[in-house]
Amino acid sequence: MTETEFEFLRFYLKQRSGLALTPEKRYLIESRLTPVCRRFGIATLTELVGTLRLARESAIGTAVVEAMTTNETFFFRDRAPFDLFRDVLLPQALAARAATRRLRIWCAAASTGQEPYSLAMLLSEAAARLAGWRIDLIGTDLSTEVLEKARLGLYNQFEVQRGLPVQLMLKHFEQVGEQWRISAALRQMVDFRPLNLLDRFDQLGTFDIVYCRNVLIYFDAPTKADVLGRIAAQLAPDGAVLLGAAETVIGITDALSPDPKHRGLYRHGAGKAALAPPALQSMPRLAMR
Incomplete structure (x- = not known):
């Protein structure tokens, strides 16, 4: 994933969900979006970025946002x-x-x-x-x-x-x-x-x-x-x-x-x-x- 592709994904996620990723969180994109690529038969993150550029409102786009969302929770959290x-x-x-x-x-x-x-x-x-x-x-x-x-x-x-x-x-x-x-x-x-x-x-x-x-x-x-x-x-x-x-x-x-x-x-x-x-x-x- 190139720097340009990383910046696109940062902007995409910010616009779609409010998620503000700092540069040191680059590893999260790679670890969480690789399974999304496999799910949709996309070979690389570069290809994924190309797909998102063409159709931002899509099932793939939704999957990307949901994959990057942290869903940590538990009953009576922090009490x-x-x-x-x-x-x-x-x-x-x-x-x-x-x-x-x-x-x-x-x-x-x-x-x-x-x-x-x-x-x-x-x-x-x-x-x-x-x-x-x-x-x-x-x-x-x-x-x-x-x-x-x-x-x-x-x-x-x-x-x-x-x-x-x-x-x-x-x-x-x-x-x-x-x-x-x-x-x-x-x-x-x-x-x-x-x-x-x-x-x-x-x-x-x-x-x-x-x-x-x-x-x-x-x-x-x-x-x-x-x-x-x-x-x-x-x-x-x-x-x-x-x-x-x-x-x-x-x-x-x-x-x-x-x-x-x-x-x-x-x-x-x-x-x-x-x-x-x-x-x-x-x-x-x-x-x-």
């Missing part, structure tokens, strides 16, 4: 964002949305579904308090391949053991051969949809809570600012955004501001309301069983 949901955000939302009895949650870059299903388990634990509520839990991802796996809710032994407490595995999963399928009740709680974070979000509606974790690290600063600004535009005035541990809005955008009490939690910038903290005083702790 703290889920404890925060259980102990802070959900109790606050139950108080703040008592009149409408509707809660909308978005997991952006949901990958194979472990993040939204983790939230679904916590919502299931709070089922008694949510009786009569409408809960919209939406998971989106660029890759149609990982979304299909998410909809199936079928995971191998390693995937269910990674981050998932054994009591929740036994409660919410059934063994299917050598794999484990999450219960139909939880699968029905999550609406998985294809969405490129570079595209418009307005068709999704307004959300009370947004999880956009461990995806912005792959974008450059202007793309991060653009995505965060558009997320803020879809966020309720008192809504909350959770980013990954290595991600921040500081120095990138003023559309969102860090919550002073909770690391990784962000609210609208100055002048917007926040969910009332006093609501916590009357809400019992939601415990995982």
Whole structure:
């Protein structure tokens, strides 16, 4: 692969997915796109680049983007964002949305579904308090391949053991051969949809809570600012955004501001309301069983 071909692929991936590859990541292109070449009967990366130049909107182009997308995820990843949901955000939302009895949650870059299903388990634990509520839990991802796996809710032994407490595995999963399928009740709680974070979000509606974790690290600063600004535009005035541990809005955008009490939690910038903290005083702790 020549330098010109590498630069073309960097530009192609940036335009199609927001992925900003640095020169030292050249090895990733070679290792991840070689299987794509074999899959489509393409002899070399040079030939692949030529094909992409001729037809950028194609099955091959989609395969290239999906191959370069990192889909690292697991149940209750980093734990703290889920404890925060259980102990802070959900109790606050139950108080703040008592009149409408509707809660909308978005997991952006949901990958194979472990993040939204983790939230679904916590919502299931709070089922008694949510009786009569409408809960919209939406998971989106660029890759149609990982979304299909998410909809199936079928995971191998390693995937269910990674981050998932054994009591929740036994409660919410059934063994299917050598794999484990999450219960139909939880699968029905999550609406998985294809969405490129570079595209418009307005068709999704307004959300009370947004999880956009461990995806912005792959974008450059202007793309991060653009995505965060558009997320803020879809966020309720008192809504909350959770980013990954290595991600921040500081120095990138003023559309969102860090919550002073909770690391990784962000609210609208100055002048917007926040969910009332006093609501916590009357809400019992939601415990995982």
